[in-house]
Amino acid sequence: MMKGPNSYYISKYKLPLDEYFTFGLSVDCVIFGYQEGEIKVLLVQRSLEPFKDQWALIGDLVEPDQNLCDAANNVLERLTGLKNIYMKQFFAFGNVDRHPLDRVVTVGYFSLVNSLNYNPIASSWAKSAKWFNINDLPELAFDHCTILQKGIETLKNEVRHKPTGFELLPLKFTLLELQLLYEALLGCKFDKSNFRKKILEMNILKPLNETKENVSHRPAKLFKYDVERYKKLEEEGFSFQL
Amino acid sequence: MMKGPNSYYISKYKLPLDEYFTFGLSVDCVIFGYQEGEIKVLLVQRSLEPFKDQWALIGDLVEPDQNLCDAANNVLERLTGLKNIYMKQFFAFGNVDRHPLDRVVTVGYFSLVNSLNYNPIASSWAKSAKWFNINDLPELAFDHCTILQKGIETLKNEVRHKPTGFELLPLKFTLLELQLLYEALLGCKFDKSNFRKKILEMNILKPLNETKENVSHRPAKLFKYDVERYKKLEEEGFSFQL
DNA sequence: TGTACTTATAGTATTTTTAACTTTAAGCAT
DNA sequence: ATGCTTAAAGTTAAAAATACTATAAGTACA
Structure with a gap:
């Protein structure tokens, strides 16, 4: 894919059209699990700046030729090896200052996994991955606390009206x-x-x-x-x- | 704001980092109203290609230094002159092919307005604006049909559990x-x-x-x-x- | 082998909520 | 004053939610 800003856009824009095509887009996944009677969420410890060593949701930049939901499924698969998992988009976070250095809009997804007996795959950007009780969370990088809370809220709301819970x-x-x-x-x-x-x-x-x-x-x-x-x-x- | 892709991103990316910062971002607003016992939605007729003359949701590109929700409020205000209106983000649409020419991810918002006695402002990109019954909609530009249906679904779901309906x-x-x-x-x-x-x-x-x-x-x-x-x-x- | 213990499963009774219907009241029109 | 329309309040029966009780089926251990 090699597209660029097209001339059909009207001239009311304040900036040159190019500058409207400078957004980075990412997905962040809230991965829920259920263990010992507690709802858990999978977090990774960052091995890179910014927020090095801090816990964070697992996420990644979206490829220019990649659908949003595919990006989310990819992230999950890379970390857990799991495919065909229940996944749901819950919110887009787009404040200007949510990322310290670039303008990155991120879309939050949550997924529910039941088999906890797999090895979260350590990767180049994460030292380790760990399950946390949703009522006892560490400090999180970026605005991931906001994202996570919104994810929890959405899940709790959804399980009342849909049989989503079984996925856990x-x-x-x-x-x-x-x-x-x-x-x-x-x-x-x-x-x-x-x-x-x-x-x-x-x-x-x-x-x-x-x-x-x-x-x-x-x-x-x-x-x-x-x-x-x-x-x-x-x-x-x-x-x-x- | 003059930020650019930063070097802390790791090298696993397939493309040069620049190419991840080429997304266009837009908001689209589903504006609901209530008239003569019917739920209506406000649509505009495009005066520009692509989809010239077709009906569409009102929306716009987000400015690089603009928060998502501010962009949505702006769009509403420009069309209707209304401020401080109930507004809610409901979904991000990010399929690669949703826009015929560029990669534009759009975030859907819906708003509820009660005072229908104002003049939707005709603008450079819209010939006219008109209220449609949500059960009798015209063909729509882009993937706006999908967006609108999702908006309707979200609204119908929300009004059951929250006193949002009063806004109408x-x-x-x-x-x-x-x-x-x-x-x-x-x-x-x-x-x-x-x-x-x-x-x-x-x-x-x-x-x-x-x-x-x-x-x-x-x-x-x-x-x-x-x-x-x-x-x-x-x-x-x-x-x-x- | 049988008794205690734990949890599963079935059943009953009571209260609360929902839904369907009836009655009365208040204002307008002629 | 009479009839018409809708507001507003009340009644009743059915259904659902809740609390509680009883019994059954397995394990563990004396």
């Missing part, structure tokens, strides 16, 4: 595990019996003929989230609500 | 007017008595000692939306729901 669980899970996840996400307690009833009545869980193993008490049935069923129900007007 | 009404309104607005927004019917009860119990409306005039039947009381009260209630955990 392994494929097979028990009803109690699901309940604990939602308690962590929404910061509230549910009555066990009622939660069970409510979620089962939605008919979006497929019961498996398997039970949890290696537990020292009665093992619970395992369930699977049935995306197909949900989509069908959604078309018929059903709306998820917890 | 005049300062003083009757309960029936409010009901009709929400019926238009959500595409459903409410029971008059129940709607009334529900909204009044929220305690976010301030009853005025005035009534609707020039009606050939019993005039209804006028109410005002009480933002302060809502904000206080919100802090206490109240959440708007219709």
Whole structure:
């Protein structure tokens, strides 16, 4: 691709047209996980200036011939090796001074991963990667604190109305595990019996003929989230609500 | 501001660093209004190529030293003369091919205006401006159809959970007017008595000692939306729901 | 083998909310 | 004064949310 500012733009602009095509564009990913009953977010420690050694969201400049969402998926894959992960754009951050040296507008994406047993790949711009509890975060580089908070807010809002939360669980899970996840996400307690009833009545869980193993008490049935069923129900007007 | 790509970027990039700073950035505004019981959107007819004579959202390139939201407010003000209007960013559109000639990433904002009695200002890039029913839209330039639909979706979603809808009404309104607005927004019917009860119990409306005039039947009381009260209630955990 | 313990699962009762409908009141017009 | 229209308040029945109770099914250990 070799395009440049075109002459059809009208002459009202204050600056030469070239100067309107000087924006840098980046994506930043808030990668959520779920571990030991807590919602976590994956951060990297920068190995470069500016903000060297500080924790930051993982992100990168977008290539001139790259779609925004592809850039975001790329960043995630480079760090975690994971593909085809649930991902959602939540906000564009475009204040003039958000980047100390250049004019870079960044678009925030969040993704939800369930398998935490992979190695975050250390790369040239990051010394290390680490999961942090979303209620106990370090100081962050750039305006990443703002971005992260907005991401958390969006996630918490989304999981109420859409069955997005399941992405944080392994494929097979028990009803109690699901309940604990939602308690962590929404910061509230549910009555066990009622939660069970409510979620089962939605008919979006497929019961498996398997039970949890290696537990020292009665093992619970395992369930699977049935995306197909949900989509069908959604078309018929059903709306998820917890 | 005269910044340029800085040397702290690492060398993994495929292209010379300069070429990452060639993005154009624009904002596009979906301006909603409410007239004769219908939700409207303000569109302009382009007077320039590309897409000359076609209807489009109103938008513009962002200045290199301008915040995103300021750019959006500017666009609205230039077209309508209105300041301090409710405005909300809803999505960034960044596909490579969304603009036929340049790489321009655009950020969508929507705003809600109530006073429809002003003159949309014809400008150098727009022949005319016109309100369209959101259920009866013309063909649109660029990817503005996608942008507009996403804006409508976001608005419809937002008005359920936040008292944003009031922005579409005049300062003083009757309960029936409010009901009709929400019926238009959500595409459903409410029971008059129940709607009334529900909204009044929220305690976010301030009853005025005035009534609707020039009606050939019993005039209804006028109410005002009480933002302060809502904000206080919100802090206490109240959440708007219709 | 059986008893204690833990969690799963099912069921019931109570309260609260939602939804549908009815009644009365208030103003305008003739 | 009568009829018409809409405002505004009240009533009732159904449904949903919530709190609570009872039973079942497995493990662990004496």
